[in-house]
Amino acid sequence: MSALILQDCHKKTIEEICIYYKNDPGDLIKILHKAQTAFGYLPESVQREIAFHLKISVAKVYGVVTFYSFFTMTPKGKHPISVCMGTACYVRGAEKVLDELKDQLRIKVGGVTENGKFSLDCLRCVGACGLAPVLLIGEKVYGRVEASQIKGILDSYQD
Amino acid sequence: MAQFKMHLLVCGGTGCRASQSEIIVENLKSEIKNLGLENDAQVVITGCFGFCEKGPIVKIVPDNTFYTQVKPEDCAEIVREHILKGRKVKRLLYEDPETQKHIEDSKHMNFYQKQIRIALRNCGFIDPENIDEYIARDGYAALGNIITGMSPQEAIDIMKKSGLRGRGGGGFPTGIKWEIASKSKADQKYVVCNADEGDPGAFMDRSILEGDPHSVIEAMAICGYCIGATKGIVYIRAEYPLAIKRLKIAARQSRAYGLLGQDILGSGFSFDIELRYGAGAFVCGEETALIKSMEGLRGEPTVKPPFPAEKGYLGKPTNVNNVETFANVPAIFLKGADWFSSIGTAKSKGTKVFALAGKINNVGLIEVPMGITLREVIFEIGGGIKDGKKFKAVQTGGPSGGCLTEKHLDTPIDFDNLIAAGSMMGSGGMIVMDEDDCMVSVAKFYLEFTVEESCGKCAPCRIGNKRLHEILEKICSGKGVEADIDYLKNLSRVIKDTALCGLGQTSPNPVLSTIEHFHDEYLAHVKERICPAGSCKALKLYTILPDKCTGCTACVRACPVDAITGEKRQAHVIDVNKCIRCGACYEKCKFTAIHVQ
Structure with a gap:
């Protein structure tokens, strides 16, 4: 778990989110969604702070964070890459696309490149099965991707 | 307008x-x-x-x-x-x-000629962000008629008569579910719409919410009236931003028109909805897990009974239906239970939406009457197999379903026939596979999914599926033995019998159905160590093309296990039993005489 030392402004953000949901532990998942949007990820310090406000144990918060794949405890790259591994994409060659990405970026699934530019994840079905195999970089959807196109796509992200 | x-x-x-x-x-x-x-x-x-x-x-x-x-x-x-x-x-x-x-x-x-669109009746016809267009197509008329002129029991009776069964996978009769919830006594009850569509390759719920969100809201209100609930909750995947946006707009518009909120249409009936977001856990499609997740907890299923209709969200009676089920409801009330039950087969009424995907020409979303055959769906509506390849199997029911083969092509599709054929309806994903797809790998792919998505609460699912996956991995990498197939079968049956919830009870289905229908393919993997579809990397079959081989013996020297034999200047041969598929010969050969299958 990467350490994030919470500044006062961070603590205030978390407090506001919790108050918005009336510090109700029943809204924990909503709170975590909001917190992840604000911080980009959910490090230990953020989880501790949320647990404090909701008056529940950190273990409980941690249990929920690790249960749901949408929540992450590591920061994503500047351009997060997600490869759809739904069945439709799988039978149309998503694995080859993923292997190519791993080779090109030299990272594993769930990893971030050293310069923090790209991170690589798999996801289950974005529902654009007509375009399989599908790749998402940030919000942009790339359809009918072939392994040979990967280098060109990555090169188009210069910054 | x-x-x-x-x-x-x-x-x-x-x-x-x-x-x-x-x-x-x-x-x-x-x-x-x-x-x-x-x-x-x-x-x-x-x-x-x-x-x-x-x-x-x-x-x-x-x-x-x-x-x-x-x-x-x-x-x-x-x-x-x-x-x-x-x-x-x-x-x-x-x-x-x-x-x-x-x-x-x-x-x-x-593509359209054989379709009957009930749940998708408005998708592609109306602007989903404009309530007037929904109303122009008789939207909210059913709700109005019911709350002003029908008792809850009368409405439930119509639902029962229609024969509508849950479209999320289970196929439980919707009318009966509503009746049970209506009979539970409590100060507060809940209507929940399950929009946590998790089957990879199924996207009908998302399309309905994106294309016709009002039909779901209207149906939830009708359900609320029937069971005596004033609160509705839509549990939706956070990965569906567009559906969330349109649902929010639709709810806002309904409230502005007095179709949600206090005293709807002056009937005295009040109902409103709110949204809850999933966070990426497949098991939350299971209703008890979904309820746990709505309460802000880990989405772990609980033992039934008590059923949610008796004790659900916050301990109150809760009726959970899937998006597609709800989308059918207003149409049933507008056109009548007899009309609805005239479509379909004896025990499965109405239509079903399928998401056609995979190696098929017309990937897309279709709605067909129950009882249509797979052949009609795949070859007429779907336009057949891509690139003129041969049809091999179609996977229905996602990770809980199984594979159907050529011999099932003329079986009428309904809840019971699919189960009898070793698969299930599931939420309606249909992934078509051709001759290049290795069925052992497909089974492995689904198990990979289950292992990742198992909530870990019960041992059969948590450990058993992991073991299944390991054995499949072993077979795909060419290290399997014949006994592994029996071991897979036994373990699968044990998991099915002992797992806590629907996820574990159905997760071995892809393994069992592929073993049953493609036993030869499994045998080829473990006995001859070849992958007939040519998909498993470790099982590539290397042979020497005699007409190209010059007998230079370069490959013989390269082979680390002495699997290649032959006289100088004569065509050589590879002993498949000795070959370890390292590819060294392929690299060395200057005459492209090594053929890889």
């Missing part, structure tokens, strides 16, 4: 938006403005047309012209030719792959 001569419907579903449909809308609008046609033609962003393979789609009504694979630069031509001059843009019309003829309108496309 203003009257227009023509409407240009542009698909605004996730798939078509990914192919620039938003720019298409802009370009169409600006060209209409340029030519001063603002009073004649209107551009409408609709939900999914279903024909995702050829997206983005632009449909023009009233003549039903169906333009496929439209690009932003085609828009000016469409407006100038079709709208202004009344001439269809031929090159953009759908071309029948068999006759190579352009089809003038969507009614004559094979």
